[in-house]
Amino acid sequence: MGATPLAADPTVVTRFAPSPTGFLHIGGARTALFNLLYARHHGGKFLLRIEDTDRARSTQAAVDAILDGMRWLALDWDGEPVMQFERAPRHAEVAHSLLASGHAYKCFATADELEAMRAAQRAAKAPMRYDGRWRDRDPADGGDAPFVVRFRAPADGSTTIADRVQGDVTVANAELDDMVLLRSDGSPTYMLAVVVDDHDMGVTHVIRGDDHLNNAFRQLAMIKALQWPEPIYAHIPLIHGSDGTKLSKRHGALGVDAYRDTLGMLPEAVDNYLLKLGWGHGDDEFIDRAQATAWFDLGGIGRGAARFDLKKLEHVNGHYLRLADDGRLVDLIVPHIAALLGRPLTDVDRSVLQRGMSELKLRATDLDMLAASSLFYLRPRPIAMDAGAQKLLETDGAVLLVAAVRTALAGVEWTAAAIEAAVRDVADTAGVKLGKVAQPLRAAVTGSATSPGLFEVLELLGRDEALGRLDDMTLTKEPVA
Ligand code: GLU
Numbered sequence: 001m002g003a004t005p006l007a008a009d010p011t012v013v014t015r016f017a018p019s020p021t022g023f024l025h026i027g028g029a030r031t032a033l034f035n036l037l038y039a040r041h042h043g044g045k046f047l048l049r050i051e052d053t054d055r056a057r058s059t060q061a062a063v064d065a066i067l068d069g070m071r072w073l074a075l076d077w078d079g080e081p082v083m084q085f086e087r088a089p090r091h092a093e094v095a096h097s098l099l100a101s102g103h104a105y106k107c108f109a110t111a112d113e114l115e116a117m118r119a120a121q122r123a124a125k126a127p128m129r130y131d132g133r134w135r136d137r138d139p140a141d142g143g144d145a146p147f148v149v150r151f152r153a154p155a156d157g158s159t160t161i162a163d164r165v166q167g168d169v170t171v172a173n174a175e176l177d178d179m180v181l182l183r184s185d186g187s188p189t190y191m192l193a194v195v196v197d198d199h200d201m202g203v204t205h206v207i208r209g210d211d212h213l214n215n216a217f218r219q220l221a222m223i224k225a226l227q228w229p230e231p232i233y234a235h236i237p238l239i240h241g242s243d244g245t246k247l248s249k250r251h252g253a254l255g256v257d258a259y260r261d262t263l264g265m266l267p268e269a270v271d272n273y274l275l276k277l278g279w280g281h282g283d284d285e286f287i288d289r290a291q292a293t294a295w296f297d298l299g300g301i302g303r304g305a306a307r308f309d310l311k312k313l314e315h316v317n318g319h320y321l322r323l324a325d326d327g328r329l330v331d332l333i334v335p336h337i338a339a340l341l342g343r344p345l346t347d348v349d350r351s352v353l354q355r356g357m358s359e360l361k362l363r364a365t366d367l368d369m370l371a372a373s374s375l376f377y378l379r380p381r382p383i384a385m386d387a388g389a390q391k392l393l394e395t396d397g398a399v400l401l402v403a404a405v406r407t408a409l410a411g412v413e414w415t416a417a418a419i420e421a422a423v424r425d426v427a428d429t430a431g432v433k434l435g436k437v438a439q440p441l442r443a444a445v446t447g448s449a450t451s452p453g454l455f456e457v458l459e460l461l462g463r464d465e466a467l468g469r470l471d472d473m474t475l476t477k478e479p480v481a
Contacts, residue, residue, distance in 0.1 A: 012044025013202045016070075016077070017084075017194070019051045020062035023255025024069035026308070027209060027239050027247065030274040032075045034236065035207045037275070037296035039078075047201050048077035052085045053190050069256040073267045074289070082201060084193050091188030094196045094226070095149050095181040103225035104181055107134040107150045108142030129177035149182040151222060159217050164234040164298040166210065171217045179218055191215065195222045203231055207298070210235035234298045236278060240305040247308055259313075264367030266324060269317035276316075278306035286319050318365035326357035329370065336371040341378060352377050356460050359452030376446040377461065382472035388449030389442075398440035399474055401430060405441055406470040414463045416455040423455070444473040 014035035018028050039046035050066070052058035070077065098104035107130075109117075114130070121128050134142075135152060153176040160170040181192040188196075194215070198206065206216070213235045223230055239247045259265040268288065275292050276285065279300045287295070321329065330353045337353075338344050345353075353360075353374055364370035376383060385393065393399060408422045427437045442454050445466060451457055458466045 009042040010044055011204060012039055012042035013047060013204045014039045014044065014207055015047040015049055015198070015201060015203050016075070017049040017051050017197075017208070018066050019054065019057075020059060020066055021054065021057040022062055022065075023257060024066045025255060026259075026270075026274060028066075029069060029073055029075065029256050029270070030239065030277060031208055031236060032070060033073070033271060033274050034234075034279065034296070034301070035205075036075050036077075037292055038205060038207060038298065040293045041296045044204070045078045045202075046076075047079060047082065047203070049082040049084060049197055049201065051190070051193070052083060053088075053188070053193055055085070058085075065255065065257065072260055073256060073271055082197060084197060087193070087197060087200075088188055090200065091193050091196050092182060092186060095188065095192055098151065098181065098222075098225060099149055101225070103152050103222075104149050105135060105152055105178075106139045106142060106147040107178075107180075108139075108145050108147045109133060110145075130179075132178055135178060146184040148180045148184050150178040151181050151218075151225070153178050153218070153221055159220060161213075161216055161220060161233050163213070163216075164232060165237070165301045165303060166213065166235050167303075169213065173221075176218055176221060191218055192222070195219050195226075195228075198231060199223070199226070199228045204229075205234065206231045207234040207236065210237050234301065236301055237303060237305045239277060240307050242307050242309050244305075244307065264369070264371075265313065265317050266320045266367075269313070269320040272320070273313045273316045277308065278302055286316065314365040321361050321364055321367075321370065324361065326354055326361070329357055329361055329367075330354050332367055333371040333374060336368065337375060337378065340371065340375055341380075345378070349378050352460055356452060356457070359456060363450075363452070373451075376448060376451065377457075379447065381465075381468055383447040383469060385443065385447045386449070389444075389447050392440045392443040392449055393473065395440065397436075398443075401426065401432070401437045402440050402444050402470060403474040404430065405437060406467060406474055409458075409463075409467060409470070414459060416453075416459040419458050420455040441470075445469050 016028075016032040016035050018024065018032075024032075036046045038044075048070070050063055052063070067081070069075075095104060099106070117131055117133075118128055120126075121131075130150070134150070139147075154173040156173060158170050158172045159176075160168050162168055179191055180189050182188055197203075198219075216233050216235065220230060241247045254262070256270065259270050260267070271289065272287055272292075275287060275296075279296070280302065281287065281295050281300055330350055333353070334345055334350065356374065356377055360370060360374050363373060393402075404426045405423055408426050409419060412418045412422045423437055423441065424434060427434045430437070438454055439449070442451055442457075443449060445451075445454070445458060445461065461469070
């Protein structure tokens with residue numbers, strides 16, 4: 001992989017702007033990742049804004065879950081998160097400047113009046129939108145009555161957004177209604193807040209889900225009225241489930257914390273998977289953060305909805321498990337193993353896992369699987385036999401061969417090589433292939449028909465434990481002649 005020089009443009013500023021109404025879901029995490037990579041690729045900044053203006057739905061728990069998920073995935077934002085609600089006075093100030101410049105106006109229509117207007121539109125099957133009844137009226141007519149501040153949207157012509165993903169998208173300005181900027185209690189609306197915050201944060205590139213494309217036209221109209229620099233837009237197609245329908249819990253669309261806590265995924269695997277979910281670089285499947293930073297561009301984002309596929313994620317996770325540092329993996333599975341064993345792990349236990357890890361990790365696609373497949377090292381004697389192991393030990397002559405190994409191993413030096421030589425001798429003497437001995441031996445030692453390399457496992461278990469397990473098997477069973 002050739003190192004692509006970074007397209008240095010330190011003026012690039014992107015942002016992720018989640019609404020804290022639930023966990024950080026994978027669609028959000030992917031949006032954050034794309035913003036991060038774009039900023040890092042250009043040597044710019046990646047900012048975080050918590051859009052907590054919806055007071056009824058925003059919770060501190062959701063803010064914490066979002067920050068936690070972002071930290072876990074190393075979606076490291078620059079500076080402090082901007083809390084949108086705190087900036088309400090600034091939003092109101094901008095609304096008033098639009099009032100002053102004539103780009104906004106006071107609307108004194110009451111809730112009942114607006115309801116009647118909508119009912120009439122419904123009856124006439126006309127588009128449901130504010131009809132501009134106060135647009136050209138003298139605000140003095142409203143007297144002291146409560147009012148909202150509405151944006152004076154351009155009535156004629158059209159607006160085109162040169163979206164970096166969707167291409168040129170044009171909307172007739174007549175489609176844009178005069179949206180509310182300030183409510184009658186003076187509080188800003190979400191649409192106003194986004195425009196003001198993006199401007200004040202110096203955001204140059206708005207990269208977000210394409211469910212916001214419609215909003216972009218309204219936001220751009222405001223930006224033009226304010227004579228602020230227009231950001232570059234990139235609206236990313238949403239993620240669908242593997243069956244092509246909108247992604248839901250049924251498809252595995254959980255909070256990112258569930259990918260860590262329930263599905264046993266590594267963060268770098270989730271990042272790599274999310275990167276590939278809607279962005280491509282040739283046939284490259286495994287792209288780490290450094291490479292992703294070097295390669296990321298908006299042109300590589302696909303226009304079609306990406307399909308979420310848990311099997312693929314597991315495949316990517318298996319790759320990163322194999323690459324991961326052994327000590328880190330031990331740390332990650334220790335709590336799980338302790339829970340399965342019902343006791344805390346000793347230093348000796350950890351050291352056995354650590355030494356076995358380079359082999360153990362080759363076979364797992366998630367941390368639960370890794371923990372489960374490591375468990376045999378630490379299980380108390382006599383270790384439980386699974387069905388496969390039982391079958392192997394019930395084969396004619398199997399226990400006899402294990403007993404012969406037990407005898408042969410009594411005096412050998414306890415290294416994998418010496419153990420292997422002794423086991424081969426037993427097979428030769430019995431006139432059978434190595435597998436005939438190794439399979440029941442593996443079953444007796446690990447309680448399973450599959451395991452890492454048998455001789456390494458025996459060495460790692462240590463002489464006493466290994467021979468004890470063989471005794472458990474051979475002394476309690478009648479040898480089958
Ligand atoms: N707060 C919006 C959301 O969570 C994002 C708004 C934006 O990116 O402009 O969907």
